[in-house]
Amino acid sequence: MMNPVQPSSPSKIKSSGVRSSAYGIKPFPQPEEWAKAMKIMAGYFPNSTPIAVWGIGEIIFDGTNSGMKMGFPNPNNKYDNDNGRIRFSDEDEYEKYLSYFDSQGIKVFLQVEPGYADIKLLIDATFKQYGHHSCAIGFGIDVEWYQSECDSCKNQPVTDELAKDWEETVKSYNPNYKLFLKHYDKYQLPPTYRGDLIFINDSQGFANYDGFLNEMIDFANQFPLNPVMFQIGYDAVENNETGKTDKFWWERLPKPIPQTMGRDLAQRCSNPEVGVIWVDFTLREVVPI
Template sequence: MEKDYKKYVLIGSIPLFFITLLCLYLTTEGPPQSECSEGVWNNCNFTKPAEEWSAAAKRFGGESGVVDLVVAQAHESNLTYLPFPFEQRENIYSYSQTDQVEPYLKKFDEDGLKVILSIQPNGADIPELIDIILSKYGHHESIIGVNIDIEWKLTGEPYHVSDDERDLWLSRIQRYNPEFKLFLTYFKDYTYFPGDAQDIIILYDGDKATQDLLMREYEKLASHYTSVGIYTGYSSSTPPTASYESIIAAAPNTEYILHIV
């Protein structure tokens, strides 16, 4: 009887062993995922009321949705145009006699949204543009940082950002608020961007391809950085919008998803 009892205990322990393994599998955390914020991209479009942009950001991101708002837009002849009154400087022009940005930021403040101020520098000096924009709008509670779209970077080595430029721009931005982050946007691989660093976010702006290809390219880029994000919703992509699940599967470190609307 003692021998049979031992056999029973051994056999009975087998399912218990597998149950334990199953419990461990189910309770083990997977790869850490960043908290992801969703919102919209506004390419210097002040024809729609601020309420419409706010509602669009909330539709994607809830009460803390994001608006990526272009406030310095690239134009022909290496010029950058500003949507508020400004005395002309080399490569920097104003195209508006009224401040078109301020009413939007006030609305976004009221609605508790997050705002990225985007700059398309062209031939303008980037630290100078940062100062112009943040000295005017840096006090708004909604602002979380400044994005440099390096597709329009024509100063220094075009389209590439060095570690020195990264540090200079981030330092200049954080003079206005030490919590501000530096965002950098482009559609090429990681060699166009600086090395990874705290308080920088790399945004991928790919289009004109299938979403499978875009996700593969985004995955490669994201693997080199701690914090990343992506623009999606281009009519030239197939399908136009990548799903949330496919984006997170490609890059679990995605912190921002910005929709083209």
């Protein structure tokens, strides 16, 4: 049984919520369940906005033809398939979710896992399909899968020029939109360009909680003037020293666990804004939905 929630004191945590993916949680929650989870997460941190990092498809691995399977049909049949690197679905898998979020005060970043697909085509198709939603506040790129040829292959790092170009493209649809770039390795992200970007760390495989906190804050310090988010709650990669996953140490933290981790991160973080995102793989273990 979860302990009663004790709201955190006002902090720099401005957004709190979940990561959604096509492969991370089974069965896939209904719109009301997702909204409940995000509102519970936001309730841990006063005045934070309930938010989703919402995957709108997933990567398809095929060497240098790796690309993105989009969870919606080809908008107006306008887009070519970028030599097979962009594949559209027969039905829209996410419209009912985003429509519900519009009515609930929830905000959403629409995220891609691009492979070698043309990023600008992905941005354009995404906002042609979902740009009418008031919940949509921006676009996200999981850089771990940028020009990655296989599940265990390395990605290409994001240059300053690419980051600036992508951000300008996103903002051409709405100047208030934000672009986030996500990776567990700060050196895969633009070395000097900062713009209006948000940076997300999704590292996992730590020996203990202190190691986790140190790594996350080291990442945040690379981008001291920008908002950062921490995507947490993994139970997959085993640490080389302990042979255990992160769940071994995070499940022993004081409950509610997301609140404990968010508070500790925010207290150590000098960035102007912080976001806490619980990954969907273990969401039902920490949030009653």
